[in-house]
Structures are given as structure tokens and as C-alpha cells.
Amino acid sequence: MCAEVTTSAKGVPAEAGTPGLKASLRRAERRKRRGAFLLTLPLLLFITVMFLIPLCGMIWLSVANTTVPTYMPKTVAALSHWNGKDLPSEDAYAAVAADLGVAFKNHTFGRIAKRLNEEMPGSFGLINKTTFRSARVKEAPASWKAELEKIDGAWGKRPIWTLLKRESSPVTADFYIAAIDMQYSAQGVLERVPSYERIYLPLFWRTGWMSILITVLTLVLGYPLAYWISRLPESKANLMMIAVLLPFWTSLLVRITAWIVLLQSHGVVNSILVGSGAVSDNARPMLMNNAFGTVVVMTQVLLPFMVLPLYSVMKAIPDSYVRAAVSMGAHPWRAFWRVFAPLTLPGVGAGVLLVFILSIGYYITPELVGGQNGQFISNRIAYNVQESLNWGLAAALGTILTVVTMILFVLYGYISGNKKVSIA
């Protein structure tokens, strides 16, 4: 893509040539462009296979709801003309018994139980119990309604039927509803979950503000550093760049563990504080296992992502610009703000974008030093993938995060592409 830009820039001398020369130049350019495209082909292919396809898979997973339609086809058919007000008719009960009978033989009733339990806690036991007990019924009873209600009273009430009806559709918004801390009430109406169960919106919010804080901190720390390095003579600058890059190349886990050694309650920092008499031994401040720890460690971990783009932009700004401004009477500060700083904006933009986008998806640091109030949304996604196995909800949360990131990305591209951003 970049190659294309350079070629057109190099194509300038053509204006002076004859039409024949122009045509052959254009041909050469086209060839070059094709060559450049072919060169990027492996990357495009790689991105498609390793990124786009899994991404589409995730989006599909966040709306897919195939369990009940696949494993309870008779029930789905029987409930298709249920009015949803009274209890369903006898044929729906018989259909449930028949479907669970098949699921018992195929060992698939656990899948139904798991899916329903995600929406209505306690359904796991209900489905398992009903499956085992109804499998023991040898001859078809006169009324499956009476039989199922005998097995568990829940079959004589509406919620389970409302749920089955809702889960009959092969696509669902359930996971997104859960991802914004909402649920269906027993009457089937959307409502917010009780306040003590709200977790996803607060987590999105916390992930957002902490990422902003981390981004601001890396900018405040990284900008002067990058400026300083960019003004150093070559040999010293290289040495300083190694100092920046060395932690960047060090394993993330090693760096986090080093921070744990520093910050834990009997760690280096606390011991120095206690040793110097600044705090008493039984009032050691909590420096990790909270939001503070997450912010400190992530700021250090992500700092190179801010310094590197800033440095590369600053390096390209000749000293003569600021000197020129000063020679024309500007105060050095004014020269810095009006001449130098605006020229570094692309670096600021790239650094901020990079750090912020990395932050909102960060997992390992909040997991290890976040404790109880320093966790991010990704930790909850991991929980849903690994522990509760509710991959639909994990996919919905992941999709929301992806969409938010994309909006920010497009927004930034729009702002920086259209018009200059000013700091003031």
C-alpha cells in the first residue's frame, strides 16, 4: 500500500516527457503496483485465515443458538403455535419427553441442560432429572403433562416454557442482552439484572477509564523521554533506545513478576517504606491486587508502544524549525508549542491509539496484579471461555469490544485524515 504512494510520488518527472514515454511509464507503474500487491498477498492471506475468519466465527458464535433447535426439534415444532399465555397443550409435553428420550440415548441432554441453565439457573438439574426419570417410564402414559409435572413442578409453570419458546430460534440476542447486564424476567419482559449481579457494564466502564488513564500516563512519561532521546547525538541515542527496547523484548510475564516482587505487601517498596519509618509495619499500603497495581504495571509495560512512534516522528523534525521560530522572536516555549508539538501529533496519535487499543484488550496484567478492583473486561471474557464455558456470552463481549475498538479507530482516522488536530 505504501509502495503505491511512493511510486506516484516518483512519477513526477513524467510530466516533462513525450506521450509515448508517459504510456510506457504508466505501464511500468502498473507492473510495479501488481508486484507490490503480489508481495502483500501472503500477508492478506494470513490475515484472512488467522484473523478475519476467526473474527467472523466469533461474531457468529455471539448470535448462534442452535442447541434447542438441533436437539429438541419436536418441542420446537410443538411450541411454534403456542400462544405463550397459558400452559402449552399436551402435545408439547409429549414432544419434550420424546426429545429428551432421544437426547438420553445419544447422551446429548447435557447440551440442552447447559444452554438452558445459562438463561435460567437451575435448569441444568431440571433437564437432567426429567431426562433420567422420563427414561424410566416404560409405557407411554395417558398424559405426559401429568407425568412431567409429577417429575418436577417446574413443568407446570410458565417460565420454562417461555424459555424453550425463546430458545427455539436458531439466532438469538440473549448473549448481547446478558453482556449489557440485562435479562428476561419471569414474565418474559426485558429488565436490568439486580444491582448486585451487574458486572459487565461496570467492567466496560472501568476498562475504559483505566485505559484512558494508562494512555495519558504513558504519554506524559513517554513524550519528554522520546523528545530527549531524539535530541541526543546518535551514539547516546542508540544507547538510550536500547534501554527503552530491552524491557520491550523481555517476556511480559517476567516483567510482571518483577513488579510483584516490588509491590507486594512484604515487597521491596513496602520494605523500604517501613524501614525508613515512613509507614508503620502494620499499615503497609496495598500497592497491588487493586486498580493502582494494574495502572502502574500496565503503564510500564506499554510505555515502549508510546515512545517508539513518538521517537520516530520527532527524529524526523529538523532542529532548524524551532531555531527558525526562535530567531524570528518566539519564546522557546512558544516555538515548541506552535512549531514542534504540532509536528509530533501523528506520533502522539499513533502512540495513543496503539496504547489505548492494547489496553482495553489487556488480560494478563490485570489478571496477575489486578486483585479485586483492577480487573478488566477481558478477564471476564476469559472466565466465560475457560470456566463457565458460556462461549456465546464470551463471543458477545468480544464482539462489543471489537466494535468499540473499530469505532475508535475509524474515528481517529477520520479526525487525523481530514483536518489537523490541535492540542490547544
Added chain:
Amino acid sequence: MKKDDENGSVPVSRRDLLALGASTAGLVSLSALGSLVGARRAMAAGTKMNLTSWGGAYQMSQIEAYEKPYTKKTGIDFNNIEKSGNGPALLTAQEQSGNISWDIVDMLQADADRLYQQGMLQEIVWNKDLDNAPDGTPAWDDFTRGSLSGGDDKSGGYVSTISYNTMFGYNKKAFPNGGPQTIKDVYDFEKFPGKRGLEKIPAGNLEWALYADGVAKDKIYDVLATPAGVDQAFKKLDTMKPHALWWSAGAQPPQMLAQGDVTIASAYNGRIFNAIAADGQPFDFVWDGGLYEWDGWVVPAGLPADRLKTAMDFLRFSTSTKSLVEQARYIAYSPARKSSFAQMGNLTYYKNDKIKMMPYMPTSPDHLKDSIAKSASFWTNYGPQLSQRFAAWLAS
């Protein structure tokens, strides 16, 4: 670039930014590729059995007690994978991709039952696939009731090898006048000052909160199944919150106790035992309210015939009375067979023959009466909901 030069101040194009984004994405995908390659390698091992367990001292005990004797007997080698922590998720992923790379997996009972009922585990016929006790008692009767599960009294998907406790331990140095003896003591912050180390999950913490609040041991799950009971448990936990330090890996609590970060911590009994027996730490147990649960083998469904045969043969070998007794030399987890318990009389720790193992076994007759049986079915039903509330409570 040219276009931006005209703008005068922002020499970065949207294309550059897109390229930046693409390279970041590439980085992420690369790590995904890495894990894929890892899985392939494990699968290609063919002649070796891919055995998945929890790692640490526990997997070491399995290597010593099951794997080495089995390799000596049959020549079959093992590829030890330490992924049981994510076992259910990874097995589900293997099933969905159609590439089952694991031959036998160590798993908690609740997870195993759930997977078996989803058709993802091999059916095990108790009295056919498992050995009798030395005196001829069939497997179903020799295994402690409840330790073979998933199906019914004929077959199922899960064979326990051990039971372990999640229980409180304390540092004796912190309490020179005697440490806490009951869960109520753990909640007594005046008499037993200091921070408490607790696992960052609702299971255990909610049971103990109710127990400390005066609910009888055998009524805990009935109470916890009601909304009022859950409220009661969280209200009691509120009193714990300012004193709590949360852990998520089993190795953490002994460390927290040793470093003095906490004075009392919940932990797996085997970890506290290790700290006492192997590292000489001045720790002791609070046997009251110890929460025991089963852990054991599953065989994934859909293995090719030759791998299935080996896996089932190893399952039989490793769950024999002798293998289970042997394992108890290495770690303080109770064997699932009654016949193994009967042979344990003077069994000593493998590193120190002065330490008898029996007093440290969580389901020994002495300790069983003080313990709470963790209800797998309760947590299957209410786990996701309570976990969400617990996470919200932690964050608030």
C-alpha cells in the same frame, strides 16, 4: 504522504494507520498460531499417551505412582500435559474441531459429569472396566459411594482417584496461644487478628459464610439454593471483605502464609501438607468445615480404537487398589477406594518415613465428620449465576 504535506501539519495517512493496525493484528494471530502448533505436536506423539493433569506435586504423584510402573510394565511412554485447569474448555474445543489429542484427562467431578452428559466422554462400565478389590469386591462397591459418577450404578463417564479438601490453614507463629479451630474462629477477627487468604471463587466461600453464620452443615446447600440464603451468605462475607486477600492459584496460599501476608488462608490440604512436610513450615489445619470433593479420570469420547484400548488399560491400571495406595505416599489426598484406605495403616511420606500419611487424609474417618461434602450438582446449576454475583460483589 503528498496529500498530507498539503495539509501542512499531519504527515501521517490513514493508510499508515491501517498498516499499523494490521501489524498489531498479525501479532495477535501469531500467538494463536503458536498454540495451534503446540496442539499439533502433542497429537503427533502417537506412540506416547497424552495424559492431561494439574501439574505440580499432584501430577508428580501420578507420574510416580501410575506412570512409571505402567511404563515398566508395558513400555508405553507418557506425554504429560499440565492443562487440567482449562480441561473442560480445551476438551470441548478439541471435540468441536474433531481432533481429539488427549487420551486421558484428570478432571473435577462436576465438570466431568457435565461433559459426560453432553456425550463428550467415553462410557466406563464400572465392574467391567475397573479392577475388583483384592478381596474380590466389585469396583462399584469398593469405590466410596459418589466417587463413580456421570451415569448410574452400572456405568458412567468418570472415575475418581482421590478426594481433596479445600480448607483453612494457619501459621502457628501468628497465634502463640493456639490457633483457630473452627470456621467461626476464622470469622473472629478480634480473637484471631490478621488477613485471611481466600480463593477468588464463590464455591467454598459461600458455604463457609453460611456455616460461620450458624447454618447446620447438612443444610448449607438447601439454604444456598434460596435467594434469601444467598443474601445471608453475602452479608456474612461482607464482614470478611476488609480482611481478605484473594488468591487464584493453589501455590499462592502457602506462600502468603509463609510471608506473613495473611495469618489464615484457605488452601488445598495437599499444599498445606507439602509446606509442613517438605518445607518445614509452622502451619496447621482447621479441619472443621473442610470442603471435600472428588477428582479423577475421564477418557474423551471418539478416540481411535488403538488409543482407546491403551487409555482404558491405563485407566484400569491406575485405579487399582495398589496404585491408589502408592499415590498416597506422595501426596495427602485420600484414595477413592475403601480397599486402598484399608491398606494405608502405616504408610509414610516418601521423603520422610517419620511422617504418617493417615492423619492428613481429608476423608479419613477422623476428619470426615468435620467435613462438608461439596455439592457438584449445586454448583453446576447455580455456579454461573453465583459467580457473576460474586464477581460483582468483589468489584463493588
